[in-house]
Amino acid sequence: MPKLTYEERDVALAALSGWTWDGARDGISRSFQFANFGEAFAFMTRVALLAEKADHHPEWSNVWKKVDIFLTTHSAKGLTRLDIDLATAIDAVAGQLALRPKGQ
Amino acid sequence: MPKLTYEERDVALAALSGWTWDGARDGISRSFQFANFGEAFAFMTRVALLAEKADHHPEWSNVWKKVDIFLTTHSAKGLTRLDIDLATAIDAVAGQLALRPKGQ
Amino acid sequence: MPKLTYEERDVALAALSGWTWDGARDGISRSFQFANFGEAFAFMTRVALLAEKADHHPEWSNVWKKVDIFLTTHSAKGLTRLDIDLATAIDAVAGQLALRPKGQ
Amino acid sequence: MPKLTYEERDVALAALSGWTWDGARDGISRSFQFANFGEAFAFMTRVALLAEKADHHPEWSNVWKKVDIFLTTHSAKGLTRLDIDLATAIDAVAGQLALRPKGQ
Numbered sequence: 001m002p003k004l005t006y007e008e009r010d011v012a013l014a015a016l017s018g019w020t021w022d023g024a025r026d027g028i029s030r031s032f033q034f035a036n037f038g039e040a041f042a043f044m045t046r047v048a049l050l051a052e053k054a055d056h057h058p059e060w061s062n063v064w065k066k067v068d069i070f071l072t073t074h075s076a077k078g079l080t081r082l083d084i085d086l087a088t089a090i091d092a093v094a095g096q097l098a099l100r101p102k103g104q
Numbered sequence: 105m106p107k108l109t110y111e112e113r114d115v116a117l118a119a120l121s122g123w124t125w126d127g128a129r130d131g132i133s134r135s136f137q138f139a140n141f142g143e144a145f146a147f148m149t150r151v152a153l154l155a156e157k158a159d160h161h162p163e164w165s166n167v168w169k170k171v172d173i174f175l176t177t178h179s180a181k182g183l184t185r186l187d188i189d190l191a192t193a194i195d196a197v198a199g200q201l202a203l204r205p206k207g208q
Numbered sequence: 209m210p211k212l213t214y215e216e217r218d219v220a221l222a223a224l225s226g227w228t229w230d231g232a233r234d235g236i237s238r239s240f241q242f243a244n245f246g247e248a249f250a251f252m253t254r255v256a257l258l259a260e261k262a263d264h265h266p267e268w269s270n271v272w273k274k275v276d277i278f279l280t281t282h283s284a285k286g287l288t289r290l291d292i293d294l295a296t297a298i299d300a301v302a303g304q305l306a307l308r309p310k311g312q
Numbered sequence: 313m314p315k316l317t318y319e320e321r322d323v324a325l326a327a328l329s330g331w332t333w334d335g336a337r338d339g340i341s342r343s344f345q346f347a348n349f350g351e352a353f354a355f356m357t358r359v360a361l362l363a364e365k366a367d368h369h370p371e372w373s374n375v376w377k378k379v380d381i382f383l384t385t386h387s388a389k390g391l392t393r394l395d396i397d398l399a400t401a402i403d404a405v406a407g408q409l410a411l412r413p414k415g416q
Contacts (some may be wrong), residue, residue, distance in 0.1 A: 036195075037369050041360045042150040045253070048353045049142040049260045057349050061373035093142075124305050141265050145256045149357070152249045153364045165269035246405075250358040257350040301350075 005079040012084040026051055027072030027079055028087060032094055034065045043067060046093045053090075056082045116188040123191055129203030131183055132191060136198055138168040138169045147171060150197045158193075160186045209287040220292040227295055235280030235287055236295060240302055242273045251275060254301045261299075264290045315390040324396040331399055338392055339384030340399060344406055346377045355379060358405045366401075368394045 003026075004012065013021055019028045036038040040062060047069070051057045061069040069090065071083040107130075108116065117125055123132045138144040144166060151173070157159045162173040173194065175187040211234075212220065221229055227236045242248040247271060255277070259265045268280040277298065279291040315338075316324065325333055331340045336374060346352040361382070363369045371382040381393040381402065 037360075037364060038150055038153040041153065041357075041364075042146045042197075045149040045353075045357070046142055046146040048349075049145065049257060051243045052261050052349060052353075053263075055261075057376050059373070060376045063371045063373070065367050093146075141256075145253075145260075146353075148380060149249075149253070152245075154249045155244060156249075156361045157364050159365075161272050163269070165267070167267045168265050206307060246358050246361040249361065250354045250405075253357040254350050254354040257353065301354075 001073060001076055001080045001082055003073075003076045003080055004084075007078055016084065016087050016091065018091070022070070025070070025072060026077065027070055028083060029068065029070040030090075031086070032067045032069070034067070035097050040065045040067050043044075043094060047090055048088045050086065050093065054082065054086055056086055060087070105177060105180055105184045105186055107177075107180045108188075109185055113183055120191050120195065122186065122195070126174070129174070130177060130181065131174055132187060132190070133172065133174040134194075136173070138171070140169050144169045144171050145181045151194055154190065154193045154197065158179060158186065158190055160190055162190070162194075209281060209284050209288045209290055211281075211284045211288055212292075215302045217287055224292065224295050224299065226299070230278070233278070233280060234285065235278055236291060237276065237278040238295070238298075240275045240277070242275070244273050248275050252304060254299055258294065258297045258301065262290065262294055264294055266294070266298075313385060313388055313392045313394055315385075315392055316396070317412070320323065321391055323347045328396065328399050330403070334382070336380070337384060338389065339382055341382040341397060342399070342402075343403065344379045344381070348377050352377045352379050354406065355406060359402055362401045362405065366398055368398055370398070370402075371373065 009021070013019060013028065016028070027067055032040075032043065034043060039070045044060070044062065044067060047058065047060075056073070059072075061068050071087055072078065073080040073082050113125070117123060118131065119173070120132070123134045126133055136144075136147065138147060148164070148166060148171060151162065151164075163176075165172050173193055176182065177184040177186050217229070221227060221236065224236070227238045230237055240248075240251065241252060252268070252270065252275060255266065257266075264281070267280075269276050279295055280286065281288040281290050321333070325331060325340065327351060328340070334341055344352075344355065356372070356374065356379060359370065359372075368385070371384075373380050383399055384390065384415045385392040385394050
């Protein structure tokens with residue numbers, strides 16, 4: 001799985017609203033805010049199932065109703081198509097939950 | 105926690121659309137249908153958290169994207185307010201997911 | 209994925225202690241007993257991850273600290289290698305938890 | 313729920329092997345290492361159920377098979393009995409899983 005070129009990365013990020021490029025760590029991150037802990041953890045369970053199926057796992061943290069996800073591909077030492085695909089799947093899942101915009 | 109009277113039960117069930125009274129087992133049941141296994145299991149995780157918090161647990165089964173839930177209160181040998189409260193909380197959670205009507 | 213022959217099935221079941229052949233439904237089942245609901249549901253989460261990864265899912269039910277699992281392959285209308293592999297993986301997971309023998 | 317005194321904290325930490333005092337954030341942390349992602353996430357599910365039941369939630373992160381947990385009580389602006397009780401319950405759960413010592 002090769003690293004994305006700059007051009008591929010820009011195209012992919014343009015299609016992924018809400019994800020931010022992290023140059024220092026060569027990956028992408030997004031923060032998700034939910035109504036409460038239960039909703040946040042059910043979202044994490046969905047993401048865990050997606051990740052296990054793809055055999056590609058996030059670096060993530062959770063505090064109460066907030067979930068922060070960082071994606072990169074260690075074996076490629078940078079961002080690959082695996083990350084973009086997982087981010088797209090995560091967004092689809094998040095959209096199904098009663099997702100609140102960050103800051104609320 | 106006392107068993108509901110017939111009258112209390114009828115009032116409670118009228119407010120819970122989708123739940124069916126099971127006279128033989130003195131409890132209530134509902135079937136939930138989701139888009140896929142991941143969505144169904146995330147729903148189950150939400151319900152597990154609700155149940156553990158309430159210290160009142162469902163009898164339930166899952167086949168692929170379907171989840172069947174039966175609620176009763178063993179210590180009371182019948183339906184109590186605990187079941188109605190958990191059913192109400194489960195419905196609220198199910199409404200947040202991309203829940204499909206049964207049969208689709 | 210072809211159905212196992214009688215001979216293959218017998219060899220496979222002999223290696224799977226605790227699983228019972230269900231002729232009427234052409235599948236295998238096992239009951240797992242845990243210390244409490246939390247332990248039972250964590251086991252279910254492990255199994256959910258295994259199932260999603262294998263894209264092969266159990267028919268299962270949970271009551272408090274008990275989990276009953278039935279495995280068959282619908283597309284083959286009977287028991288296949290997928291079921292044996294998933295049962296083997298489930299047993300490995302159950303062995304890591306503080307699993308109690310049934311009846312305790 | 314009052315903050316623990318220095319003395320209470322020292323007594324509590326002495327009984328919690330593996331947890332480290334973080335003075336800057338007035339809380340305690342511990343890192344858990346598992347065999348794989350599935351085992352790590354099943355552990356997280358167990359902890360989520362404990363946390364929801366106690367209505368006291370961790371700050372935690374997960375990378376592949378590692379789970380880092382930080383506990384403090386925001387409403388008390390520091391470490392309380394809630395944190396010690398949750399840490400004790402988490403340790404009991406971790407001990408049931410095939411927990412590897414950190415670094416392996």
